[in-house]
Amino acid sequence: MKNRIVIQILMFFLSLFLLFILVGCMQNEDIKSDTVPWGQEFVGYDTRVAENKVKIAVVDSGIDSNHPDLTGKVKQSYNALTQSNIIKDEIGHGTSVAGIITANYDGKGIVGVSQNVELIDVKVLDETGKSQIDNVIAGLEWVLEQNPDVINISFGFDKDFAPLRDIINRISEKDITILAAAGNNIGRQIQYPAEYDNVISVGSLNEKKKEDILNPTGDIDILAPGINIYTTALxxxxHTVRGSSFATAYISGILANAITNSGVSKHDSLKNKINYLQDTLEYR
Incomplete structure (x- = not known):
């Protein structure tokens, strides 16, 4: 008799335990479990989506639009190397940049800085990560016709090319914000187009708000997370990446949220946009 009572008591508590687990699982189904990298925590991220999305052109190695965290993000594409809309990202650089800007908030993978983004994928870098200046110019000429809100250029040149300066000037005249990586050139100058006055140059910092030793010398406009950055890969x-390329992507995401929430307007002066960024990031 005693044994039967003990068994009944044990069965009762076992049933409660199983019910507790079941209820917990049901509750967790609705919880978003995206990994939030330190950079997103640092700059702030927004999961809201507005009626009008911010158009960001990622001029880079291409974007793997089939990545689960980038599904539905790329709305337009242009391959300046082949003059077509067929793109393959062989090195993953553009894919990593895109993930920082706007990886899907879907309960898996990571979350990007802004959900209110449409990406324009412009491939100008080849399978080695390099590009001819003519391809960059062609890509930027095409981007200008699409009239994006922001252009993200996460690479650069050591040399100032007159055709590059010309297309950057024409883009700037349309109130399109151009962001460019300052470079990872320790002891050297800021690369182009980041060095131009009408481009926002971006350098990287670490989790302790210390400037990256790889940043070039010179007057960099803004610093953003660029060390130990977890983002989308091929x-x-x-994977984890480092450099001003990825810091630039953070600034693109911040600007997307600022435009969405009326913190800045596309037509604000570059100085006002830089002031907004500095006020936002100095330094959380």
């Missing part, structure tokens, strides 16, 4: 994967 083959539906994720």
């Amino acid at each position: 083959n539906e994967d994720y």
